[in-house]
Amino acid sequence: MSKKVSDKIQSRMRRKGHIRKNVAGTPERPRLVVYRSLNHIYAQLVDDLNNKTLTTASDLSPEVKSQIKKDSTKTDKSSMVGELIAHKALEKKIKRVVFDRGGFKYHGRIKTLADAARNAGLEF
Template sequence: MAMEKKIARLRRAKSTRARIRILGVPRLSVLRTGQHIYAQLFSADGATVIASANTLQAEVGGGLKSKKNIEAAAQVGRVIAERAKAAGIDSIAFDRSGYRYHGRIKALADAAREAGLQF
């Protein structure tokens, strides 16, 4: 069951990534696990990681009560947006990696938008 869910999620992610590749803009990709949330900003060609943030990093998860809730995801969104701005990137495409746009994924995206990223 678990493997079928993962395969279905990756299938959904594949079509999104194909559309993002056509756009030719940097891609903000997220990975959600039971304990943590990770975000990476890839270049338009997907070859290099421009910026990354996750709840394992001390500067991101330092003051958080829990690293697996909506507040933690919002903090990761704010930090990735700051790092993207520092790298000179304002406009990106959001790659939700096949996850539903809901809960922690939505919190991360909304926080990144509030911090100045456009997508």
């Protein structure tokens, strides 16, 4: 791993720590955690008081994989994941969440996922 890449990862982890200090999920208002890898995007709802993951969604889940077309971009996939996590949350009667971007910039795929979740009915 080159120095530039490891510096980026260390910076992201530092930002993540600063965010996690102030963001905590409760059973009534869980934390919507987003992780973005090079090829995939993952989202989960976490209740920090009980240390439980309430629901998850990713572009690898069957519900999203069935909607992916051959020419779908990573941004399109993140939009589908945002809608899926919102529908799963609403099924569990969760309407309000706290957004945890995990140290990533609120831009691109992270922003698309958040906007799709908002449009599908989540409040944050």
